[in-house]
Amino acid sequence: MAIRERLSGNEAVAYAIKQVNPDVMPAFPITPSTEIPQLVANYIANGEIDTEFIPVESEHSAMSATIGASAAGARALTATSSCGMALMWELLYVAASNRLPLALTLVNRALSGPININCDHSDSMGARDAGWIQIYAENNQEVYDNFIQAYRISEHKDVHLPIMICQDGFITSHALANIELLEDDKVKNFVGEYQPENYLLNEQETMALGPYAVSNYYMETKKAQVEAMKNAKQVILDVGKEFGEMSGRSYGFFEEYKLSDADYAVVIIGSAAGTTKDAIDELREKGIKAGLLKLRVFRPFPAEEIAAALKNCKAIGIMDRSEGFNGQAGPLTAEISAALFRAKSQAKVVSYIYGLGGRDYRVEDALEVFDELKEAANGKEVEQFRYIGLRSR
Amino acid sequence: MAASDISKITEKSPWQDITEGNQIYGPGTSRLFNTGEWRTNTPVFDADKCTQCLLCTPVCPDSSIPVTNGKRKDFDYEHCKGCGICAKVCPFGAISMKEGQ
Amino acid sequence: MKNTVEIRWHGRGGQGAKTAALLLADVCFKHGKNVQGFPEYGPERMGAPITAYNRISDDELRVHSNIYDPDYVVVVDETLLEAIDVTAGLSEDGGIVINTQKPKEEIIPHLKGYKGKVYTIDARRISEEALGKYFPNSPMLAAIVAVSKVMEKDEFLSQMETSYQHKFAKKPEVIEGNMKALRMAFEEVK
Numbered sequence: 251m252a253i254r255e256r257l258s259g260n261e262a263v264a265y266a267i268k269q270v271n272p273d274v275m276p277a278f279p280i281t282p283s284t285e286i287p288q289l290v291a292n293y294i295a296n297g298e299i300d301t302e303f304i305p306v307e308s309e310h311s312a313m314s315a316t317i318g319a320s321a322a323g324a325r326a327l328t329a330t331s332s333c334g335m336a337l338m339w340e341l342l343y344v345a346a347s348n349r350l351p352l353a354l355t356l357v358n359r360a361l362s363g364p365i366n367i368n369c370d371h372s373d374s375m376g377a378r379d380a381g382w383i384q385i386y387a388e389n390n391q392e393v394y395d396n397f398i399q400a401y402r403i404s405e406h407k408d409v410h411l412p413i414m415i416c417q418d419g420f421i422t423s424h425a426l427a428n429i430e431l432l433e434d435d436k437v438k439n440f441v442g443e444y445q446p447e448n449y450l451l452n453e454q455e456t457m458a459l460g461p462y463a464v465s466n467y468y469m470e471t472k473k474a475q476v477e478a479m480k481n482a483k484q485v486i487l488d489v490g491k492e493f494g495e496m497s498g499r500s501y502g503f504f505e506e507y508k509l510s511d512a513d514y515a516v517v518i519i520g521s522a523a524g525t526t527k528d529a530i531d532e533l534r535e536k537g538i539k540a541g542l543l544k545l546r547v548f549r550p551f552p553a554e555e556i557a558a559a560l561k562n563c564k565a566i567g568i569m570d571r572s573e574g575f576n577g578q579a580g581p582l583t584a585e586i587s588a589a590l591f592r593a594k595s596q597a598k599v600v601s602y603i604y605g606l607g608g609r610d611y612r613v614e615d616a617l618e619v620f621d622e623l624k625e626a627a628n629g630k631e632v633e634q635f636r637y638i639g640l641r642s643r
Numbered sequence: 644m645a646a647s648d649i650s651k652i653t654e655k656s657p658w659q660d661i662t663e664g665n666q667i668y669g670p671g672t673s674r675l676f677n678t679g680e681w682r683t684n685t686p687v688f689d690a691d692k693c694t695q696c697l698l699c700t701p702v703c704p705d706s707s708i709p710v711t712n713g714k715r716k717d718f719d720y721e722h723c724k725g726c727g728i729c730a731k732v733c734p735f736g737a738i739s740m741k742e743g744q
Numbered sequence: 745m746k747n748t749v750e751i752r753w754h755g756r757g758g759q760g761a762k763t764a765a766l767l768l769a770d771v772c773f774k775h776g777k778n779v780q781g782f783p784e785y786g787p788e789r790m791g792a793p794i795t796a797y798n799r800i801s802d803d804e805l806r807v808h809s810n811i812y813d814p815d816y817v818v819v820v821d822e823t824l825l826e827a828i829d830v831t832a833g834l835s836e837d838g839g840i841v842i843n844t845q846k847p848k849e850e851i852i853p854h855l856k857g858y859k860g861k862v863y864t865i866d867a868r869r870i871s872e873e874a875l876g877k878y879f880p881n882s883p884m885l886a887a888i889v890a891v892s893k894v895m896e897k898d899e900f901l902s903q904m905e906t907s908y909q910h911k912f913a914k915k916p917e918v919i920e921g922n923m924k925a926l927r928m929a930f931e932e933v934k
Contacts, residue, residue: 256769256770256773256779331719342725348664348666349664349666350664388806389806390809407880410663418808420782421782421808422808424781425780425782425808426766426769426770426781426782428778428779429776429804448668450682455666455669456667456669456670457667458666458667459664459666460664460665467654469658470656470658470659470661471658471664471665474661474663474777495701507663521808522786522808524806524807525806525807525809526807527806528807568704610809610810611808612810612812613807613809
């Protein structure tokens with residue numbers, strides 16, 4: 251029986267960490283993710299888990315220590331946000347290229363500047379080329395469920411890649427809401443014991459990690475990372491299905507909401523998906539065929555699957571919560587547009603930027619987008635790249 | 644992967660054969676890499692002049708001066724790159740450099 | 745959609761409006777509802793106007809935006825009436841609860857022509873009488889439950905007692921005072 255509870259997103263992740271009981275957690279506090287290491291430290295102080303907590307002097311050190319712990323053979327993780335992840339930048343690539351299955355619980359927050367503590371996806375979107383698996387959540391339930399699946403994906407022998415479990419800063423991290431928790435033993439059985447094949451503290455076999463790779467090796471190494479990322483696709487589906495059998499909540503690459511017969515679709519990541527669903531229900535009552543593709547897995551990028559799911563849509567609005575400064579599309583739009591182009595899609599695609607630096611995204615905003623998509627589908631020329639909720643003269 | 648397999652990876656290996664994350668399994672694998680081939684100058688050991696002070700051993704960047712039972716042996720020419728540091732530090736003129744391999 | 749009650753709290757940093765919103769979410773959760781309780785996301789600064797929100801529903805809550813057209817508004821500090829447009833978007837079928845010592849007639853002219861129900865409560869006196877200190881959030885919590893009828897009085901009080909027993913496990917002496925503040929507020933809000 252599921253346990254009915256109410257937790258904020260940060261509390262939900264911390265609870266999942268408690269249930270997984272990883273070996274090592276180095277961390278440095280930063281808003282809005284600070285509560286996660288704080289709560290884990292409480293669990294440790296109360297003797298509820300035996301995770302080794304390492305207080306470090308910066309996020310660069312936090313990720314370095316997480317890498318060190320993972321290389322040593324520990325199940326390791328850290329938590330951060332925004333500029334904290336920016337300070338980890340170099341190490342993000344090191345973790346991925348060293349093929350270490352560690353976890354980062356990221357609470358998405360805008361990058362400076364101007365300095366801002368609220369939600370957008372500029373931190374993780376900026377790190378999209380670092381070679382990490384990235385999984386996003388709409389609410390506290392999903393971020394809890396995603397963390398429980400994290401190590402099953404990252405530690406899989408065909409994958410061995412670091413994994414980022416993302417949620418929207420403040421919007422879900424600090425909002426109290428209902429949640430269904432799993433029993434400790436169920437989580438424990440699902441996640442299993444970590445049994446690394448090669449690790450530095452293995453006294454039976456000496457190994458070296460992170461050697462210099464001359465040009466003759468570098469590209470082959472990258473290609474191997476790409477293959478591992480491709481392999482992650484099947485593993486994510488398998489783990490999401492198995493998680494569903496245990497919990498009643500199955501997960502894939504994305505959620506389709508009233509999408510199968512939709513003429514107009516919005517593609518969005520994170521908490522704004524829920525808000526969009528209410529807009530869709532409103533439109534459906536008026537007979538307007540609106541639908542949603544809520545992307546959960548951004549890395550690996552399910553390009554063919556997204557294109558297939560959108561194939562019957564006449565107009566698609568792709569919503570980015572980060573800016574890419576290419577002047578024509580946000581990062582999500584750019585990647586989905588490439589997928590649609592390869593699939594020879596004829597749909598009209600409009601790129602919307604919304605919610606930067608915590609700008610609120612309302613049901614009304616979603617309705618405005620659908621309204622414009624309808625016009626675009628009817629042949630009206632609409633601006634192909636624009637901001638939602640922007641003040642303008 | 645067994646320790647010895649590292650020797651099968653070369654600059655010609657296809658990507659599928661490169662170890663995950665370039666990890667190197669097994670100890671002392673640098674022994675398999677014969678840097679002695681790089682040598683253009685070669686140290687020559689004169690055992691008669693050597694007092695076994697062992698100043699040369701720790702300064703060798705390539706661990707190419709083997710020591711057994713407190714006494715140095717002749718050079719490990721498989722790995723000596725001929726840098727000449729040993730010849731410089733030897734107070735007794737027991738090491739001389741000659742041109743070529 | 746009218747299964748959902750939306751409440752907006754106006755307070756000043758440090759007065760506990762956010763805590764009150766979380767407590768309301770908590771008690772409604774125990775009552776079996778789907779809940780959301782969240783502050784206006786931002787840096788917390790003592791004395792600065794802050795906003796917190798609640799959604800309480802029998803349905804799944806999916807919207808993650810702030811609340812612009814609330815059913816009820818709670819004003820924890822009456823000095824906010826001049827600084828903030830507290831009735832903005834407020835449903836005229838709902839109401840506003842204001843912490844004040846003034847009679848209602850003196851407050852209404854400050855509400856920009858709001859035509860819905862106006863409730864007042866002297867949370868300062870209740871708090872000082874029941875707790876010996878000024879903590880407005882307990883009386884305001886009881887007042888909004890009484891006004892919005894999100895749950896029955898007896899159930900509310902018994903759920904709150906359980907919460908307080910947990911929350912104040914190390915200082916049980918404050919539980920009775922808080923319970924008294926809740927009971928007084930439930931009766932006195934008008």
